[in-house]
Amino acid sequence: MLLTACGSDAGGNGGSSDGDGVTITWWHNSNNEPGLGYYQQVAEDFMADNPGVTIEISAMQHEDMGTKLDAAMQSGDMPDIFMERGGGEMADKIDAGLIRDLTDDAAETIEKLGGSVAGWTLDGRTYALPFSIGVVGFWYNTALFEEAGITDTPTTMDELFETIDALKAAGIDPISVGAGEGWPAAHYWYYFALRECSEEALNTAVSSLQFDDPCFIRAGEALEELIAAEPFNPGFLSTPAQAGATSASGLLATGKVAMELAGHWEPGVMQGLTDDGQGLGENTGWFPFPTTPTGEGDPTAALGGGDAWALSGDAPDEALEFIEYLLSDEVQQGFAENDMGLPTNPAAVDSISDPALAGLLEVRDSAPYVQLYLDTAFGQAVGGAMNDEIALLFAGQATAQDVVDAIEQAAGTAG
Amino acid sequence: MADGATRAPSAVATAAAAGPAQETVRTPRTDPPAGPAAAAARRRGISWRQRLEIAVLVAPALVLMVVFVAWPVLRAVQWSFFTWKGYGPLVDFVGLANYVSILTNDVFHGAVRHNLFVVVASIVLQLPLGLAIALLLNRPMYGQGVLRTIVFVPYVLAEVIAGVVWFQLLQPRYGVIDAWLERFGLSGPAQGWLGTPELALYAVMIVLTWKYLGMAVILMLAGLQGIPHDVTEAAEIDGASWWQTQWRITIPLLGPTMRTWAFLSMIGSLQLFDMVWILTRGGPANATTTMATFLLTEGQRRANYGIASAASVVLFVIALVMALTYQRFILSRDNTVDSPRRGKR
Missing domain, CATH: 3.40.190.10 (Periplasmic binding protein-like II)
Structure with missing residues (x-):
């Protein structure tokens, strides 16, 4: 020293x-x-x-x-x-x-x-x-998609819902999410915000921490619609992100679910969770987050x-x-x-x-732009409050409006 | 090896010696009557040399106490009046705002409720169960030693290891418990025992009972050894059944042990953290938060050190008030219980 x-x-x-x-x-x-x-x-x-x-x-x-x-x-x-x-x-x-x-x-x-x-x-x-x-996107098991008769990866929310239905019909749990740790669930809300909001609205909100633009409510509603389709693994509210075979990454790595929303770290994490050190191996696939029908954001913008x-x-x-x-x-x-x-x-x-x-x-x-994870962008105090409220939304105990209110309250910009 | 072997019997001998020693305290007729006077004489006669000795002997413990207990407590109180991110100088004094914030916070209310639930449920579940098992294991029977060990094993297991094992057992669909249920044509809750907000706290409570029942049993068993045989023998000679002996003689005499155990259980429940953190991290949907998980979330994960400090002060005050109340109104019975009895004799 x-x-x-x-x-x-x-x-x-x-x-x-x-x-x-x-x-x-x-x-x-x-x-x-x-x-x-x-x-x-x-x-x-x-x-x-x-x-x-x-x-x-x-x-x-x-x-x-x-x-x-x-x-x-x-x-x-x-x-x-x-x-x-x-x-x-x-x-x-x-x-x-x-x-x-x-x-x-x-x-x-x-x-x-x-x-x-x-x-x-x-x-x-x-x-x-x-x-x-x-960047964050959906990692998926190409073998399970094939088994369910899915030939093309979904590009819109409607197609994602069709994919979910097809997987369920084949007896496969569609998506794993580590909502027990908050942030993996929160990534959904961030991505819906990225799709629903224009770049300008997003930048204004990130710098001012005011979420007056209705696109943020629409983001929460789009997420509620996804949750209502029940695509997630059983027990997702208490599922950890990456620790062990019963974590969200573990379920994908061991073929128990078909896909998971995660970042570039996912193949490495999955390799550590399988005995052969291969993860999903050659069955590893990736597709970007689908677009929403009412979205004002650039459809190729990424969260990362x-x-x-x-x-x-x-x-x-x-x-x-x-x-x-x-x-x-x-x-x-x-x-x-x-x-x-x-x-x-x-x-x-x-x-x-x-x-x-x-x-x-x-x-x-x-x-065109890579939006930094919103919890990192907002800092730990505001980001943590936001992630917890989004986890409550996953549990059906908070509304789209509650998420926006919780962020503004934690940031002291409510009103 | 040899050292351990010689030490073990001596510990048993000390424990055995403690029994009769208690007896002599309870019947102090033969004690020298000048106890207090002698003590006063001794006090007057303390030399500087002896005072120095006391100071030297007490100082290390005192220093440790100040550095690791008193100082952190005082710092937490200080931080609780500031908005502080964990680094940089303490400059943003906010008065009582952190306290207002947590006392109006639904999540913190939930945490306090969950702690109180665990305090009450631990005693309600573990006291009768622990007592019953201790009474059974106190009867001479085949395999008594093995059974006593088995009952105590969960308590000896590291909390984290036990937590991870239970976490896997309770997994929805793939967990052992759900797999068994399926074999009988039943199915666990769709979101799992730990993933359903309405069930999670009860699931945690059952794991806690499994983990800590052994502690209650072992304390009760120790207490039972301290009950003199002549009392129960006398009751048997008077024609009391086994049930009557337990109900009228053993259990009342076990009172001090039960009250001490309940005190330890209460403090442990208020500080509950490890098991909850491993099983649920306070979730799902804040259904199993405790004050300790709340302050960790606020402090470590959100860097709201002021709010976390305020929560820790509130936890400290709640624990202190409950501990003092318990000592004043319940444990105090054990300290004065001898005098009226002595008067009767």
Whole structure:
């Protein structure tokens, strides 16, 4: 810690080329191969090119990292480089001076990443460099769809209802959802909001936290209509998202349901939940969220989010150099070849080998805009209240109006 | 190994010695009458050396108490008056707003109701069951030791492990319980035992009873060992049946044990967290929230540390008031019970 503090002073004096005795701490969540080994190699390459710089890596399981990061933020004893999801959560940290402003110091990299940095930009200043951005959509079991006689994936809500009926007729539970944890259920509401609301209405609501536009009520009503069709797995109100064979991901991975709404992480999660480590294997399919008949949003807009590298407020310039190196063509290509995520550097887009992820990347890059997960965008306090209210809507204990009211109440913008 | 083997019998010996020791307290006629006076003399005679000794011996415990109990409690009280995200300085003083917010929050009301339900249901279910099993296991019978162990096993199991096992047993359709029901042509609730808001709290309560019944049984059994045989023998000689002996002699003499157990059960119920978190996370639709899950959700997951702190203060006050009330009106009977009896003798 002392060394880091010294390094920060040296960096402040304008010297970034000589990294005499600088130790950088780096926390990431690639705690499994191939990611673990790849990042180790990347750090060693950087240290070889920059004598005197030592990178201390802590690779942690995702949830553990979140908990430790919260504690680190509270104590002020933070790692120099950490993962940041952007949105309202990041805004709180900026207010507390815990994140370094990268706008001027990393201008070149930020320009290369283009629109991807939007989720980590506040009032024209960019605070983190996104290295992986994914989109949410329906993952489905192609074998079960075939068994139910479904030849085309649904593109509209009407077609989705037909698909649900066909699956039910074949004795297959159509969709699993981990409503027990809130956010997987909430993703439905976000997507309906994305379909029902114009980009302008959505942006206004996200920045002002006022939801006067009737499209948000329509989003809730569309969700109520879906829930009324009873497409979800038995016990979905208490189903966890990803933990174990009876979680929403587990039910899809083991062929107990036909589809699930989830992000780019899903194939990886499913691989961990099956004995053979294959997940759904070659039966893995993906289709985007269907469109609604009254929607004002762009039908190809996507809901998504990602991870970015951020620096603590007092991180040394060597740490900045390192995260720029992480976003370089070379490292991002390796990142893509190892299927560690969906790279943001355009030069790495062609390097991805997994066909399902390559398909997602196409959807992401052809989307006119990628809306950040609304709970992340709103921050934990408002996002948590919103997710809980949406979970109540799934239980039939809240209305479309209640969801909007709960968000405005938590944000203090009601009235 | 050898160390453990020698230690075990000595522990039994201490426990056995505790029985007769109680007897001598209950019949203090032979005690030296100058108890209080002697104590006063001792107090006057305390030297600086002895005071230093006391200070040195007490200090480590006191320091731990201050650092890990008193200080966090005071910090929680302080945080409860601020809006605070968990980092940065405490600047946004809001007075009692956090308290107003939780006391008008339906979810928190629900949490308090669920806690009180568990307090009452635990005692109503586990006291008669625990007592009955203890009385049965206290009779000489074949396999007594094995049965006692079996009853106690759930309590020894780690709460998280027991929770995960029950979570899987209670899964809709694929869970063992639903599979059994199906074999008899029945079917569980469509959303599962833990997924149906109307049933979830009862399902949790049954798991809690399974988990903690062993604790009640073992305490009652220990209490039964403390009841002198001569009393029950005398009753038998007077022609009392087994039922009458239990009802008129054993159960009344077991009073202090039952009251202590109920106290522990009540405190445990108020702090209930692990089992609920693993089985339902407070859901479905907030049907099984407790005060502890509420404050974790607000604090850790929503970063509303001010609100979470206010909730923890409210939980602390509720637990303290209930504990003191219980001690004052119920446990106090056990402290004074000897004096009138002594007078009669």
